[in-house]
Amino acid sequence: MRYGRMEMLDHSALLAFIVITPWKIIGLAGSGVFSVRFFLQWIASERAKRSIIPVGFWECSLLGSVLALSYFIFYRHDSVGVIMTLAPIPLYVRNLYLKWREVLAEKRTVQRPEHNTQEIAAQKG
Numbered sequence: 001m002r003y004g005r006m007e008m009l010d011h012s013a014l015l016a017f018i019v020i021t022p023w024k025i026i027g028l029a030g031s032g033v034f035s036v037r038f039f040l041q042w043i044a045s046e047r048a049k050r051s052i053i054p055v056g057f058w059e060c061s062l063l064g065s066v067l068a069l070s071y072f073i074f075y076r077h078d079s080v081g082v083i084m085t086l087a088p089i090p091l092y093v094r095n096l097y098l099k100w101r102e103v104l105a106e107k108r109t110v111q112r113p114e115h116n117t118q119e120i121a122a123q124k125g
Contacts, residue, residue, distance in 0.1 A: 023071055026067055026075075027068060027075065033064035037060035044056075061088070062092040062096060069081075069082065
């Protein structure tokens with residue numbers, strides 16, 4: 001593609017001979033966020049000394065997919081890209097739901113002993 005000097009400056013920027021548009025920035029951001037999830041999983045597993053998948057992994061999966069999906073729908077009009085990024089979204093949403101439910105259940109079990117201790121102390125006192 002050849003762009004005239006003014007046309008290119010009006011609609012996009014040229015970076016390393018790649019035409020950058022706002023939609024390409026959204027697509028690249030989606031790809032970047034999606035890639036960050038692997039580092040989150042790696043760091044969490046190293047800290048736990050076992051293989052785990054943190055909530056942030058699923059959050060990055062969902063956000064990255066939504067950004068990439070918007071790029072494929074609105075800019076590229078690419079049905080393969082749409083299907084590729086749309087298909088796993090229900091999996092990401094379901095796993096986020098399960099992880100957040102697990103986190104909330106853990107918080108409730110941690111908070112209950114404190115309340116019981118305070119109630120016992122109040123009854124004795």
